[in-house]
Structure formats: structure tokens, C-alpha cells
Amino acid sequence: MEAVAAALAADDPLPLLSLASTLLSAFEDRPSLGRPQESALPARDEVLQTFFDLPLVETSALLAAVAGLAGDEMLRHRVRREIGSRAHVLPRWLLAMDEAEPVDGVFEMRHVLGDGENLVVGVRLPGGSELCAAVHVDHNLGTLVKDAYVVPGSLRELVELMRTTADDPDTTITGLDPADARARITEAIELGAITVPPIETDTWPACRPLVEWAVGLLPDGGTGYERPEWTDADKQALADRFFASPFGAGLDDADRRSLLDSLLWFGTDYGPGDPLRWSPVAVGILLTDWIPRKIVADVPHLAQAPELLRAFIRFSHAERGIRAGLTEETLAAVDEWEPEYQEIIRSPRPQGPMALLARMGALDPDGPWGTAGDDEPATFGEIMLERLYPAVGGARALDELDDAPLPDEPFDRSRVPEEVRERAVEVLVLVDQCCRALFDRELRTAARRLLARIARDDPQALRRGRADTTAAAICWIAAKANDVFDTGGLTVKQLLDWFGVSANTPSQRGRTLLEALGVRATDYAYGPLDLGSPEFLTSARRARLIAARDRYRG
Template sequence: MEQPAGDAEDQELMRMVNHTLYEGHPVEFLDLVSSIMAGAEEPRGPMGSSEERITLADLAETFEFVDLAATTALLHVFAAVSSDDVLVARIRRTLRERQQRLPAWVTRLSEVRIEQVVEMRHVLRDGENYFLDVRLPDGFAMTAVVYVDNNLGPVVKDGYTIDAPLDAVLEQARAAVDEDTSLEPVDPADARALMEAALEIEAIMFPPMESESWPACRPLLRWLVSLLPSGGRVPEETMPSDDELDAIADGFLASPEGRSFNDPDHAALLDVLVSLGATYDVQDPLRWSPVNVELLLLDRVPRKVVDRVQVLTKLPDLLRAFIRYAYRLRGLRTELLVETLESVDRWEPEYQRLIRTPRAQGAEALARMAMGLPTGLEAHDPWEQLVAAVGGEVELEL
């Protein structure tokens, strides 16, 4: 049974809801509600959380007992965005009794549609941005952006909304990006399959991804992605065969960049570069960026590769030559090559320190990480720094 609103309407949250509901673009209200829903999600942690928390069902119950325009609007979004069928059914029963007059874009959220999806892709493939052309009832338009990181996933690393139609966003994006970046429409069903798979990975990552807008907008973006057509396929990155990997290594050793590295130590290290390149990211041994150079030097080689320091210490010079070879083969700009080589220079001193530090490696490192035990790499915590650095964030100021 609903209770009188009393002083609830004067509470700060209710004032914020009313302001965004009636005064601004709908995206402001939707972002606010999404942040409320995100705050009610199950916290992540290796051992879970023993603290009592307010769930979405608790919030909905509170709003159901306070009959205001603001609470009714919140409940409309909860009902549209939540995947809890039991909770949604309960909220809808409550909404049938509410009498407030609200904007149509709130009461008719079932009519929201995504007109198209555009992918922003850079030649270095650290990650892709997906721009969703969102149309709301009452003629409002907005753009939702989902960033899928390839270096850590593919995993959704960031997302945000823009209170402008996609055409306006793309016009400014095309004016801002360089010749190495493309903006092309993609199949909406395939985009949904890819983003949902990347959201599933994001949902289990610890520590969770965080940015100015993430995870606050996660519930909203997850719902918008679900409005795209189903039945799509996630593009498969095919790992090169052993013969293809051998051809890459042989091509390098026969090249001007690689002729001086034809000895047993460098052959072993070249196998490391090619194998790790084929295993991680987009499974392309010839793809090198400042970010995956950092990942290689500060995490993957120190943690996974077991060899003598006298051998491992030679890796950076080989890496520089291999990067030059890959960029020449791909025809990439010299400016990009310089930035990637500068990343090797930047991270080599720390790499040289790490390979000389007692540390767990291979299966032992994985076991100790799973148990929360030190591995010997903690002085440089690659996870926090790499999560902050990987891919970068694309923000458009309109």
C-alpha cells in the first residue's frame, strides 16, 4: 500500500530527478537513473562482499511506497532496463496505479529503437568504439558509445552517452580523427553479439573497469545494446597456424631489419614474440602499438616466459627491429612507428628490472594470483596501470 509522499519531494535525489526529468535532454535523466541502478549492483571481489547493501529491488520497493512523479519516472526506467523478470512484473503492477503525467519518452521506453551502429576503428586495433544511433519517443535523439578494448579482452572498458544525434557526433568525429581511423556502419546484429560478449567478460573482471562514466552508465548501455537485432555473430579472430607463424619469423630473419638476429638466443626470443602476438589481443603477431608493447614488457614476458636473464635481456632490441619490420610490411605511418618505438624505450628499464627480480612464473604465477598471494611483480602493479592506459578513452566534446 502506497504511503503519502510527505517530505520526500524535498529530498535531494527527488529534486535531481525532477530537474533532469523536466528541464534537460532525456539523456541526463537516463544517465542519472543508470548510475542509481549501477550503485545497486552486486559488488565484485575475489571473496565476495559481506557488507549489507541496498539492492535494486530494495530501491524499487522504496519508490513504490512514495507516490511522486519522480518515483514513478524512476520506476518506468527500472522496469525497462532491469533483467529481473519478477521485479519488472511487480513494478509494472505498481505503475498501472500511478496517475502522474510524464514525458512520453519516459512512459514509452518500450518504443526506443536503435537506427544504426557505426564502428570507429584505428589501424593499431587497441580497441573499437561503437556508436549507437538511439531514437526516443517524442522525437528526441541521443548517441550511446561503447568502447571494446582488444588488449585486455575483447572487453567493454568504457561507455558513455551524448545528448546529440549520431549524425552530429559523426560530423565532429570525422573532423577530429586522423587518417589512421575509420568510421563505418556495421551490421547491428553482429555489433550486438560482439558487445554482449565483451560485456560478459567485463562483468567478471576484478578489479572492475572504472572511468568517469563507467560503470555508472553500464545498466543503460547494456539495455540499449539488447535492443539491437539478435542472431548476429561475433567476428572470429583466427589464430595463425604453425606454418603461418614460421613464415612470419622466417620473413623477419630474411629482412633487412632481422638479418643480424639469426642466432639461438634471438631465435628463441623471436618465437616468444610471434607466439604471444598470436595468442593475445586480436591474434596478430604483426600488430604492435604503444599499449601492447607495455603489456608485453611489463606483464606477459616477465610473468610467462621462463629463460635465463642473459637471454631475456636481449628482447627489447629484437622487439624494436621486429616492430620496424611489421610497420614496413603493413605500410603504417612513420609517426605511429616512432610512438611505438618510444614505448619500448620508456618501458625497457622497468622490464630489465623485472626480469632480474625473483618472481613466480608460468603456472605458479597463475596459482599465486588466483590465491591472492604475491608473485614478485607487485612493485610494478601492471594491472592497475595497464587498465588505466590500455586503449585510451575517446571522448567527444560537443
């Protein structure tokens, strides 16, 4: 009551409104995942009833402020009757809060990199007092309210102060349609209320009822946040433009195209929705959380992400015309976070749905996240061993694996159905020519075996398409399964250039032939191709698998 009396005596309406807002926030009954209401707290109406039962000027003032902010018409009528019967003298602005009106104009303050923005709303109370609500909406956290505060004074004065304080060529303050501002802030508040874990600051969500009241004075019918639409064709065109640019020179292979798909997924579906705007904050989220949690792939594949990200940041900022100093700051963030990233991807961690459960507290955050049988926790070595099985066809095949060189064997025509023998020979000639030019005899044997297996298992797959694209795809599959593009100094572009076929050959023709081998698209979206048999693996590839097997067993 002493705090209420002091607020009531102040010339500024904000202290009393802030007390009422904090009270309402504490007893708010809206669902809030991860932050259940304290069971020890009584219900809001029970607390308010104590104010009705104690006829003091302080309780009258608090009831009036609560009723003004709560948006509860029944409570408002009840409070008016009670205060009228008490004959307490209260400020006019407090008794006439329903006459408050928004100040003309709403302002938006945002940075060019698009991490978030501040939306500023002004309210004029009866009697002329003004207050302003500034709401920070964070796009990296999902376009939700991360913080907000309410200050006394005019909207113009606050905006000018923000403009002066920022003193930043990369930050702009512009007007915003009031109806759109109401729609955006309302959506961001509601999303924040159901976010796990909940976001709390010194002023949020204590000021949420006051902010909601101020925003509710704005006209409705506006448009909320609309994420830019990026079709698959748009993303493909962007990827092609990057790899054809000086920034992407020497990076165009299947592995890095797959990684870039992930960067574009993050850029279009998360943050501000613009894959060409990278900030230090976005880099930190991507490297320390999003890729390790979302992308299931082996370490050699994931380890390439920082290098590719640096090149793509340079390309993106050049396309958007972003100041060089900001580009350098963003690249410095990659340098800062890469050591932690490289450590994370080499450590056991929950991924996919398991990661979501861990973030919600449903799993032990220290792992492990698998079992080795009989409900015993899986060790790191056991988890990594299981990742080797698909390459060779299972645990027994991995146990029996040797590193003897593949023989220089002829193409097995006996495995090829009569109706596709002519096409198989046509493809074989091109495969052999490519292997003589770019590979060795072991890889030629692997490619010949692949051709024979595809002809036997799915003759129609071999019959479709041109001979050169089929041969290029078979050589790509053999090379990809044996880590040639990662360890042999050859790029996918060099292979496709040798055949004179398009860059889409691995993803289009290769997909069809892999499906003929029983390899699903999801099996090779990230990381090396796992063909499920050592018969297609060179001695060098099998030697690396054996070394990994023995290391993980140790």
C-alpha cells in the same frame, strides 16, 4: 528525490535514464570477480519496494525508468500497475520505453594499430529524442569493455564530431552490421564483468544497464569477435620471412628464434591477434608485464628481447604498410620501457601460476615466491642458485665444480655398441672437422663425449637420419650448452652453413638427440641448454658458473 525531480524537469531524457542506470548498476547481482557487492547494501528489490511504498511523482518516474532498463518483465508489469493507480503525469517517452528503436546504422571507429575500437549505437525514444552510446572495447586487456558513455543527440552528429575531433590519418570510422555490433558489445561487456581486477571509470559501469538496454534493441544473430587463426606453419613461415629479411639480418640463431616464438605467441594470442601490428601500448604490456611474468628463462636470454623487438617492429610495420611516424612512436616505446624491463628480469618475481595468484591478491605482492626449506622464504641468491643446478646436475655438483680445461681426449669407442660403431665413426669425422674449423679442442672433447653418450644410451637415435644433420645437431648441442652463440661470436646460421644443412636441424634432429640424453623439449625451449653434467662443459663455461655461484651465495 531532488536529483530525480531535476532530471524529470529537464527537456533531455538522458539525466533520468542515467540516474536509473547508476542505481541498477549499484545493485546489480551479476557475478563480478574481484568486486563483490557491498554487504551493507540492501537487495535491489528491497530498495525498489521503498519507491512503491512512497507514492511521489519522483518515485514513479524512477520506477518507470528502472523498469524500462532492467529487462525484467515482471517488474515492468508491476510498475505499470502502480503508476496507473497513482495518476501521476509522466513524459510519454518514459511510459513507452518499450517503443524505443535503434537508429539506422552502427559505426566503428578504430586505429590502424588495433589496440581497440569505439562502437557507437543510436537510440530514438518515443517523441523523437535521441541518445547515443559509445563503447570502447580494448583488445590489449582481452577484448573487453574498458569504458563507455552515453550522450544526447543524433548518431550522425556524434559520428561527425568524433571524425572531426580525431583528425587522424590512422583512424577510420566505418559502418558495422548492427547484429554483429550487438554480439561484439555483449561479449565484451560479459568478459569485463568477470575480469580481475574490475575496470571502473567515471562513467563505467554506471552506464552499463543503459548501454545494455540500447544494444538490446539491435537485431540479434550477429557474429562476435573472431580472432585471426595463426597455425604453427603460419608462424614458422613468418619467422623465416623475418630472419631472411634485411630487418632480421644477423639475428638468426636458436636463442632469438626462441624469443621470436614468444613474441609471436603474444602477438597472435593477445591484443588484436595480429603479430604484425605493434603499438606503444602493446610494447609496454609486453616488456613490463607479459615477458617477465610468462617467460621463464635466464637473464642473458631475456635481455635480448628489446633488440629483437625493435627489428621485428620495423619488419612488421613494413609488411603492413604502417606509416613511418607510427613506427617511430612504437620504437620510442621500446626505448622508454627497456630500462624498467631490464630491471624487472633481474629481480625476483612471481611467474606462471604464481603470478596469476599474485595478481588476484592471493600472494604477498612483494614476494618472495619460493622456500629455502622449513617454510623459510627463499632469498634472491637461493632462487638464482637453484637455476644453476640443472646445468651441472645438482647442488653438490655445483659445490664441487672446477674450471680445469677439458682434456684433449680421443673418442671413447668402448662406450659405443657394436651395431652403431660404423655410423658413430662416420658422424665423428664430421664433428671433428667442424670443431677444427669453428671451435677449439675443449669443445671438440665435449662434442665427442656427447656423441659417445648418445650412442650408448640410445643407439637407434644415432642410427636414424643423415650423418651430416646428426653431426651438426651434436655440435649445436655442445655449443649451445657452453654459451658459444652468446659469447663466442659464432651464430647458429654460420654453424649450419658449414655443414650445409637446413635451419630446422637444431629443432628437429637436435630435439631427437637431446631426448636421447634425457633432456625434455621444455628444458631447452628458452635459455641455454642444461645437460645435467659438467663433463660436457668447457673450462670457460664452468668458470662462469662458478662466478655466478659465488656471487649468488654472497
